[in-house]
Amino acid sequence: MKVALLASTNDPDELACKAARNDYTTEYVADRSFEEVMEPVDGETVEEKKASLIAQLMERGHYGPFEHPNATFAVKGISRVCMAQITRHRHASFDVQSLRYTVPERGSDIREAVVVPPSVEEAGLVDEFLEGCERQFDLYHDLIDEDSPKKYRGDGVTPPEDARFLLPMATKVNMVFTLNARSLMHVADMRAAADAQWEVRELTDRMLELAEDWMPVTFETYREEMLGRKNRLAP
């Protein structure tokens, strides 16, 4: 699996702070510098003020300001199992590679086409697992291929969008998705937990690492104060 930050809001910690300060001042935040907006907040430096305001927001459950900064992730090579799990989160926008148009050609390296769970490797069953996947890919190609020698093809070819019903859940897909910082923390609440499956946990861990570079004050505070606790970001 590969995960990259494709696009993101600039100065996301500042944006969340400005939005939060808007709630507690009669001044118009757009007319004031960040230093002026943060002036009444506890802390000596502007960095300290940012950290103390963000910690306060999290502690009080005031999560709205974290909905303004957005991040777009590009993910390569997750299984359709993991794709089904992550796309259950409704406060994110997804684009998923279509298997109607992008199934690997016959004879491609099956190892490149599917995700092998670590437990299969640990059990020494990789060859059997890959053979099973390859059979499903072969059958897919037999159904769509006009020149297939297989007799069971019937009278006509099957359209790829129907033949793909045969493909294994292990089939790799790429995905682009966008979500705001609050949703990202909620996804992490749900998916970084030990009872989530290993692949979606790995995806979430990579997203959190990238988020810590992108929005360091918020995501470092989240990791230290919130991650793994019961006071989740959504009921």
Ligand SMILES: Cc1cc2nc3c(=O)[nH]c(=O)nc-3n(C[C@H](O)[C@H](O)[C@H](O)COP(=O)(O)OP(=O)(O)OC[C@H]3O[C@@H](n4cnc5c(N)ncnc54)[C@H](O)[C@@H]3O)c2cc1C
């Ligand atoms: C370990 C694990 C196992 C799971 N197993 C299964 C399973 O076997 N079968 C299955 O179907 N799903 C399963 N799920 C998925 C789970 O039930 C959720 O659908 C998924 O995690 C999305 O999270 P969310 O419900 O918090 O919604 P999100 O879409 O991430 O929304 C965030 C929050 O917004 C609020 N919200 C959003 N939409 C609504 C709404 N329509 N009404 C009220 N509040 C809303 C809720 O507070 C919600 O928590 C599993 C999840 C985990 C983590």
